[in-house]
Amino acid sequence: GENVEQHPSTLSVQEGDSAVIKCTYSDSASNYFPWYKQELGKRPQLIIDIRSNVGEKKDQRIAVTLNKTAKHFSLHITETQPEDSAVYFCAASIKNQAGTALIFGKGTTLSVSS
């Protein structure tokens, strides 16, 4: 079955720096890769996603890149702010269709210090 690995598990940056989180997946059938942000005690919030027919997607300070050949995808946050501090999860769909379970990475705890 699908397996998603996420690195690093913790990441500390200074305000204004960039942060990069990387994930790899195992199943070539996966075609949808979302990223979620979860603050302590809150629900996971979808922040950006990418499908396999796209190599890169950007939304303001957040971007995601996908390399389908190498089976890895990354989250890039530029000009980090203290409010970016949270746990970030990557995920991959288990099937090549909408309406499918997601397999999550173990998360990256991002700390942005001012």
Place this chain on the structure above:
Amino acid sequence: NAGVMQNPRHLVRRRGQEARLRCSPMKGHSHVYWYRQLPEEGLKFMVYLQKENIIDESGMPKERFSAEFPKEGPSILRIQQVVRGDSAAYFCASSKGYEQYFGPGTRLTVT
């Protein structure tokens, strides 16, 4: 447009009791998913349902756990004869396409 709703938000059960967790999807969403999150861990897929159908239950333990999404009313995740290891946050998500939106979760504590 209300988001995904879950209740109760907190649930305390003694070992051996039953836990019932409810999830109402976002309006217009026909897909419901249940995930479990243990402290300081990622989300683990349990089950995926559409109205009156279980589509994928590959992540759900074979015993004591069941899920339904009836024609009317919320989706329900039922855990019978709870044990301490069932203590976790249970999140449901809903979608109508690829994007899944999560509810606030139910934090189950088994004493």
